[in-house]
Amino acid sequence: MFRYTLRGSLWLLLYLLFILGPLFAMLAGTLPPARDFWTEFSVALGYAGLAMMGLQFGLTARFRYVTEPWGEDVIYHFHRKISLIAVALVIAHPIILFIVRPELLALLNSIQAPWRARFAALSTYSLIALVVTAIWRCELKISYEAWHLSHIGLALIAVAAGVAHMVGWAFYLVDPVKRAVWIGMVVFWLALLLYIRLIKPLFMLRRPYRIAEVRAERGDTTTLVMRPDGHSGFRFSPGQFGWLTLTGSPFKITAHPFSFSSSAEAQDGRVEMSIRNLGDFTADIHKTQVGQRVYLDGPYGAFTIGNPADMHVLIAGGIGITPMMSMMRTLADRGDTRPVILLYAAKNWEAITFREELDALQSRLNLSIVYVLANPPADWSGEQGYITAEMLQRHLPAPYHEHEYFICGPNVMMDAIETVLGQLDVPMAKYHSERYSFV
Numbered sequence: 001m002f003r004y005t006l007r008g009s010l011w012l013l014l015y016l017l018f019i020l021g022p023l024f025a026m027l028a029g030t031l032p033p034a035r036d037f038w039t040e041f042s043v044a045l046g047y048a049g050l051a052m053m054g055l056q057f058g059l060t061a062r063f064r065y066v067t068e069p070w071g072e073d074v075i076y077h078f079h080r081k082i083s084l085i086a087v088a089l090v091i092a093h094p095i096i097l098f099i100v101r102p103e104l105l106a107l108l109n110s111i112q113a114p115w116r117a118r119f120a121a122l123s124t125y126s127l128i129a130l131v132v133t134a135i136w137r138c139e140l141k142i143s144y145e146a147w148h149l150s151h152i153g154l155a156l157i158a159v160a161a162g163v164a165h166m167v168g169w170a171f172y173l174v175d176p177v178k179r180a181v182w183i184g185m186v187v188f189w190l191a192l193l194l195y196i197r198l199i200k201p202l203f204m205l206r207r208p209y210r211i212a213e214v215r216a217e218r219g220d221t222t223t224l225v226m227r228p229d230g231h232s233g234f235r236f237s238p239g240q241f242g243w244l245t246l247t248g249s250p251f252k253i254t255a256h257p258f259s260f261s262s263s264a265e266a267q268d269g270r271v272e273m274s275i276r277n278l279g280d281f282t283a284d285i286h287k288t289q290v291g292q293r294v295y296l297d298g299p300y301g302a303f304t305i306g307n308p309a310d311m312h313v314l315i316a317g318g319i320g321i322t323p324m325m326s327m328m329r330t331l332a333d334r335g336d337t338r339p340v341i342l343l344y345a346a347k348n349w350e351a352i353t354f355r356e357e358l359d360a361l362q363s364r365l366n367l368s369i370v371y372v373l374a375n376p377p378a379d380w381s382g383e384q385g386y387i388t389a390e391m392l393q394r395h396l397p398a399p400y401h402e403h404e405y406f407i408c409g410p411n412v413m414m415d416a417i418e419t420v421l422g423q424l425d426v427p428m429a430k431y432h433s434e435r436y437s438f439v
């Protein structure tokens with residue numbers, strides 16, 4: 001924990017340094033002739049916004065060492081929020097300039113404007129398109145894959161045009177040291193991009209997996225059993241996830257994230273993912289052929305079992321059972337007898353994925369299971385509806401703040417449970433969550 005906090009703080013410091021460093025570098029050495037405050041202020045906003053935009057390539061580059069202290073979902077949420085701030089800074093730059101120097105409005109006429117102004121306009125329009133399509137993707141009915149491709153394209157155009165605009169004005173960059181700082185920054189961003197889109201896929205290409213089994217599960221779910229092909233695979237912690245590329249090569253832009261559902265104790269590198277039919281990609285999973293070559297990038301995530309002395313309360317909603325399944329299978333294989341309570345919310349009795357295996361696991365683990373059904377059968381005497389504070393109190397021994405809680409399910413359910421845990425005075429350090437949506 002301490003190791004993660006320290007590493008997390010170091011990455012945060014480095015992040016700030018990369019954003020603020022180039023800005024302060026502008027103030028060093030020989031300064032160009034001073035301009036009015038608002039012009040300088042707006043330029044500073046533009047530089048800071050651009051530095052933040054460039055670093056987004058690093059945030060989404062899936063560097064395990066960087067994301068580990070927080071978890072991938074937190075990094076993606078940070079990426080979204082910080083991008084909005086960066087875009088706001090970049091857009092504030094011309095708006096302030098237009099207010100204090102209205103004659104610059106003429107630069108909006110892209111036919112007559114110089115190239116440096118055209119690049120500024122291109123960068124700004126790309127940023128606006130980037131934000132609109134990211135926030136309203138579902139409303140605009142853009143498929144995830146098409147959006148992902150356009151997102152990368154627009155980000156590249158926005159940053160490249162922003163740099164071209166900056167170089168075009170050259171005001172501060174006349175100084176060779178400042179120019180070197182910014183050239184270094186741009187080279188660094190390009191290196192990040194090269195790493196994600198070329199080096200990492202090349203590495204994955206040499207480490208393919210083969211489908212060993214395709215298993216139908218309850219609840220419109222299919223389990224893919226995958227074995228490393230010609231290498232020893234990777235080890236993961238139960239609860240972590242990987243990015244799956246099912247067809248095509250690892251150079252394909254979009255991979256899909258799925259938790260590992262198998263035991264982390266498998267010695268032959270075998271991994272399983274259990275995938276529910278929820279959209280266009282997942283609808284065809286059951287058609288996967290045994291022997292098919294696939295690619296896995298992983299493991300990722302910080303959602304994994306905790307202190308062996310604590311009771312583990314696993315709260316799963318729907319397909320959120322998969323990381324919990326990995327945790328329970330692993331504990332069983334390790335002969336670990338820590339007390340575990342699983343609260344598992346499902347649509348109905350028939351849709352309870354892994355139901356038979358869960359019952360069997362009770363004989364290998366110190367495990368109690370509480371099924372919570374949305375549509376229970378007429379003779380159901382168990383829990384139903386939503387998981388509430390009272391329901392937790394009915395099934396958990398007090399004091400509640402001493403247990404460790406693991407939550408995975410639909411966003412609405414996770415938000416509700418986090419509120420419930422707050423009502424039970426469970427400190428944030430005692431609960432862990434994995435969100436299946438990065439939006």
Ligand SMILES: Cc1cc2nc3c(=O)[nH]c(=O)nc-3n(C[C@H](O)[C@H](O)[C@H](O)COP(=O)(O)OP(=O)(O)OC[C@H]3O[C@@H](n4cnc5c(N)ncnc54)[C@H](O)[C@@H]3O)c2cc1C
Nearest residue numbers: 144255256257258259274275276279280281282319322436
């Ligand atoms: C960390 C993590 C672990 C997950 N584990 C599981 C699991 O074990 N089993 C399971 O069934 N599902 C899991 N999911 C959800 C799964 O990734 C999505 O259901 C799946 O990618 C949807 O793809 P689709 O094309 O079928 O559906 P679509 O209708 O295209 O997408 C549905 C939603 O899923 C999200 N999504 C789609 N594609 C991606 C992508 N490539 N990257 C990120 N988000 C995407 C988008 O928010 C989208 O709106 C997990 C998600 C995350 C983030």
